[in-house]
Amino acid sequence: MSKYAFFLGCIMPLRYPGIESASREVFKSLGVELVDMQGASCCPAPGVMRSFDQTYWMAVAARNLAIAEKMGVDGVLTICNGCFDTLFEVAHKLNHDPDLRKKINKILKDATGMEYNGTVHVRHFVELLYRDIGVEAIRARAKSGKNLKAAVHYGCHFLKPSNIKKIDDAERPHVFDDIVEAAGMTSVMYKDKGMCCGAGGGVRARTPDVALKMTAENLKNMTAAGVDIIVDCCPFCHLQYDVGQVQLKEYKIPVLHLSQLLGLAFGLEREKLGLEVHQTKVNLPT
Amino acid sequence: MVEVKEPNPEFTRKVIDAGGKTVNLCFQCGTCTGSCPSGRQTAFRVRKVVRRAQLGFEEDVLPSEDLWLCTTCYTCYERCPRGVEIVDIIMALRNMAVRKGYMAESHRKVAELISKTGHLVSLRDEDKALRKKLGLQDVPPTVFSSAQSLEEVKKIAALCGFDKLVATGGKS
Numbered sequence: 476m477s478k479y480a481f482f483l484g485c486i487m488p489l490r491y492p493g494i495e496s497a498s499r500e501v502f503k504s505l506g507v508e509l510v511d512m513q514g515a516s517c518c519p520a521p522g523v524m525r526s527f528d529q530t531y532w533m534a535v536a537a538r539n540l541a542i543a544e545k546m547g548v549d550g551v552l553t554i555c556n557g558c559f560d561t562l563f564e565v566a567h568k569l570n571h572d573p574d575l576r577k578k579i580n581k582i583l584k585d586a587t588g589m590e591y592n593g594t595v596h597v598r599h600f601v602e603l604l605y606r607d608i609g610v611e612a613i614r615a616r617a618k619s620g621k622n623l624k625a626a627v628h629y630g631c632h633f634l635k636p637s638n639i640k641k642i643d644d645a646e647r648p649h650v651f652d653d654i655v656e657a658a659g660m661t662s663v664m665y666k667d668k669g670m671c672c673g674a675g676g677g678v679r680a681r682t683p684d685v686a687l688k689m690t691a692e693n694l695k696n697m698t699a700a701g702v703d704i705i706v707d708c709c710p711f712c713h714l715q716y717d718v719g720q721v722q723l724k725e726y727k728i729p730v731l732h733l734s735q736l737l738g739l740a741f742g743l744e745r746e747k748l749g750l751e752v753h754q755t756k757v758n759l760p761t
Numbered sequence: 762m763v764e765v766k767e768p769n770p771e772f773t774r775k776v777i778d779a780g781g782k783t784v785n786l787c788f789q790c791g792t793c794t795g796s797c798p799s800g801r802q803t804a805f806r807v808r809k810v811v812r813r814a815q816l817g818f819e820e821d822v823l824p825s826e827d828l829w830l831c832t833t834c835y836t837c838y839e840r841c842p843r844g845v846e847i848v849d850i851i852m853a854l855r856n857m858a859v860r861k862g863y864m865a866e867s868h869r870k871v872a873e874l875i876s877k878t879g880h881l882v883s884l885r886d887e888d889k890a891l892r893k894k895l896g897l898q899d900v901p902p903t904v905f906s907s908a909q910s911l912e913e914v915k916k917i918a919a920l921c922g923f924d925k926l927v928a929t930g931g932k933s
Contacts (some may be wrong), residue, residue, distance in 0.1 A: 485882040488901040496895040511902040514910030516879035521833065523871045523881070526855040527864075529780065575867060586916035635835035636848070640842070645839045671834035672799045678799065679833045681865045685830060688802040713923040749895055 477498035479552035479598065480543040482562065485517050486710040487554055493749015494710055496641065497734040498600065500556050500743050504616065505608050509552060512542050518553075518561035521632065522677040526559070527673050534582045536565035540597075541589040542624035548736075550596030552603060554734065555708035557675075563597040567639050575707040598634055601708045601733060602642050605650040613737070614658040620659025620740035621705050622761060626728070627652050627662045628698040628708040628716070645669075654733065655706050665700035667692070672707075674715035690719040694726045703760055705730045720755040729757040769817030776814045779857060780848035786843040787811045793837030793847055805830035807837055809846060814850055823858045829865065837848045863933040879914040880906030 479502075487494045502509050517524075518536060525532045539562060543551040553559040569576040570593040580590045586626075604613065605694040629651055637645040646669070652662040673679070673689025694716075697705060705728050707713045713732050735748045739759075750757040776784055787808075788886065792799055794808040806825045813822040828851065832855065837847045858864075875881045889899040904910045918924040924932065 477793075483903060485880045488903070489880070489882040489884055489888050492892045492895050492897055496897055498895075513902055513915075514904060514907040516904045517875050517881050520871075520873055520881055523868050524875065525852055526829075527859050527868070528921060528926060529852060529856055531918060531923040534917045536919060536932075538913065538917065564835050576910070582917060584921050586920055587913040609817055613909055618913045631834040633831070633834075634837055636846075645835075647870070665777055669836075671832045671836075673798070673832060675834035676831050677829060677868055677871075680867045681829050683797065685802055686832075689798050690830070692798075692801070733839060749891065752891060 476506050476509055478508040478510060478544050478547045478548045480512045482512060482515060482518070482539065482543070482551050482553045482558055483709070484553070484555045484558040484696045485520070486714055490748065491710055491713060491732070491752065493747070493752060494554065494713070494732045494734050496747045496749060497732070497738040497743070500747055501734050501737045501741060502733055504613070504741055504743075507603070509550060510546060512539070512546070512551070514540055515539050516743040518558040520557050521560050522557070522675055523680065526677055530579070530582070530590070532561070533565050533568065533579050535617050537569060537583050538563050538587055540566055541544070541583060541587070541591045543595050544592060548628045550598050552600055553718065554599050554600050555711065556599070556632040558710050559597065559599040563640065566595055566597050588677055589675060598707070601633060601651050601654065604654055610653050610657045613654055617658045617737070617740035619742035621759070623660050623704045624656050624663045625660040626665055626700065626702040626705045627668070628672065628693070628705055628707045629669060630707065630712045633708055637690050637706070651708060651733070655736065659735055660706070663700045664698040664704050665702070672712040672715040675710055678732065686715065687719055687722060690715055691723055694720065694723065694728065697728060698726065702728060704728065706733055706736050708733045716754050717755050726737055727755060729753070729759060730755055731757070766816075769819060772817035772819040773815060775857065776850060776853050779853035780850065781814060781846070781853040782844045784814050784850050787815060787845045788843060790842060790913055792819050792840050792842060796836045798834060798836065799830045799832055803830055807831065811847060811850060812853070813843065814854060814860065822854055824863055828854055828858060859926065859931045862930060864931045869930055871926060876915070876918045876924050876927050879911050
């Protein structure tokens with residue numbers, strides 16, 4: 476049984492806790508033990524915090540990495556593209572640049588007494604499902620999924636920058652689609668699949684109208700492909716599609732995080748998935 | 762008369778030192794702008810941001826709204842035929858811009874929340890109730906559950922001058 480430090484981040488535990496409970500149940504049922512990271516903070520988010528001060532961004536991320544490092548686990552598991560991006564990228568920088576690690580560790584030690592020693596394996600949950608659990612194991616477990624047409628939204632920071640993440644082809648990826656199909660869905664191709672949801676980089680906070688225009692373009696393309704659901708792997712993309720559709724008024728496509736979709740496909744109690752807090756109602760075709 | 766501005770290599774050097782080390786590799790082909798989902802919706806042209814950084818046109822690039830229309834989607838970064846790490850250049854420029862006081866109030870508030878609470882989203886009573894209903898610990902086992910952890914995160918902000926940057930809006 477593998478064992479991972481479970482990194483919660485902010486949007487999942489505080490706005491979509493159903494994604495958290497679904498993730499806990501799904502990984503438990505797949506034999507992955509998730510251990511809470513006591514005292515972890517925001518990753519911090521790559522949009523605003525990296526834009527403001529990269530030293531602060533790295534130092535806070537290094538504290539989260541140091542907490543995971545002390546836990547004696549196989550790595551840290553993230554359920555969000557933003558958390559994955561920050562923790563993966565900061566770990567990569569600190570593991571490969573000894574001078575930078577020394578500089579960040581000085582801040583970290585002064586503030587916390589801890590140091591980051593460069594040994595944490597940062598995992599994205601989709602990547603862990605694909606590589607460690609495998610598509611066939613998911614197919615064998617997914618008995619309750621109804622076949623729906625799914626618009627799979629990878630988001631940006633799961634695969635990119637691909638020169639350091641090295642998970643899948645950034646232009647023509649398949650790992651996420653393969654898992655969604657193993658859960659009994661049909662992953663539908665749509666125009667400009669792979670485009671950003673619009674929310675990242677601080678754009679949603681600063682110019683929400685611009686963010687929403689990108690969301691609308693994606694929704695138009697998904698609708699043209701006749702999809703039943705949107706499946707995301709990031710609570711921030713999830714928020715943008717869920718709330719964005721209410722703001723735009725003309726779309727009503729249910730939005731599911733992959734953990735929630737797997738929860739349904741694995742036949743977990745629906746009450747554990749927190750679908751009722753979604754602003755775009757999750758009325759699934761029967 | 763056409764006014765010709767002189768390049769300012771000193772500013773370009775600052776961009777390179779702040780993380781934009783590939784800025785001079787750009788040959789202005791425009792693959793970035795052609796790939797940009799934000800540029801489809803607005804007049805933001807990422808190629809121009811890189812050009813201004815290359816030429817050291819500090820006064821054009823740092824106050825510009827364009828700098829903040831990038832969603833950091835990395836499409837340009839992936840497709841650049843010269844391997845220019847465009848997102849890293851934008852991050853270096855943004856770090857400099859906020860220190861000149863070019864900071865949106867909406868962003869300042871987000872940064873203030875994390876600086877003070879360790880999270881960028883608040884914990885409301887309704888969130889606690891929903892967490893409990895789902896069988897989760899009502900207060901997440903994060904900085905929200907540990908005063909000592911919060912102190913540590915605040916101390917990092919103080920050591921980096923992040924708390925001051927956020928409190929003053931970069932205008933000190």
